[in-house]
Amino acid sequence: MGSATTATRRGTADTADCAAPKGRADAARNRERILNAARESFVIHGADASLDEIARTAGVGNATLYRHFPDRDSLVHGVMHAVTERIAERAEQALAEEDNSFEALRRFVFGAAAERIGALCPILSGRFDPMEPQCMAARTRVEELTHELIRRGQEAGEVRSDIDVGDVMVALSQLTRPLPGVGCQRIERFVERHVQLFLDGLRAPAKSQLPGHAATLEELRQDN
Structure with missing residues (x-):
């Protein structure tokens, strides 16, 4: 029973370790998409460009944009x-x-x-x-x-x-x-x-x- 529990915990930890780097990579990609979309939008529409439109162009939700840039x-x-x-x-x-x-x-x-x-x-x-x-x-x-x-x-x-x-x-x-x-x-x-x-x-x-x-x-x- 003890060994089974240990194995289960180890498997859970391994899954968490794999998920964390993937989550960080996804967050980094989202940040880069937002910055690229914002750069293009600022160039075309100026500093008051729509943040909603920037999020849509980046392919992320508004919540994701504001999580990176409040x-x-x-x-x-x-x-x-x-x-x-x-x-x-x-x-x-x-x-x-x-x-x-x-x-x-x-x-x-x-x-x-x-x-x-x-x-x-x-x-x-x-x-x-x-x-x-x-x-x-x-x-x-x-x-x-x-x-x-x-x-x-x-x-x-x-x-x-x-x-x-x-x-x-x-x-x-x-x-x-x-x-x-x-x-x-x-x-x-x-x-x-x-x-x-x-x-x-x-x-x-x-x-x-x-x-x-x-x-x-x-x-x-x-x-x-």
Whole structure:
């Protein structure tokens, strides 16, 4: 009787152990779906996009959305952090996997543009604190990785020497931002074309002399 009871308890524990990782995996997938749906919805409809519609697009119930993100501001913060983290991951992958320094920079720039950061920031900037430690840490990571991509390209003679991280950040912000009076979905089809034009301008040897000087992050922050 004792051994049977022990076996039953062991079986129950094993089932619980299996269920817990599955539950966590399901929760992680739901969170990712919600963040992706929210990003798209914020880009198209703005910061006041319907949370009910975001839940439907993500394929989850409203209760699931609110379990992960109790209010709109927490969802906005989650979207911005997830986007910044993915951009950093794209930079790390490009540095690790590309032998050609310019191809690594190109891969990163296209990947960052795909996150639509230029469209998101103006829409959501009033709903999250960019100086919040988590945001600052993620942003610093992106900046340092971008600097490394540029440095490698310049050392290899593939990237023009008169640019800095700020130049890339400004271009990414502007090239992924819709024009006034033009919807995000309409401008989206032109983004890759204009990003490629920008990248061609980064190649060394330079075809022209740029006016002014390279845009550094420190200089950009002085205007805030």
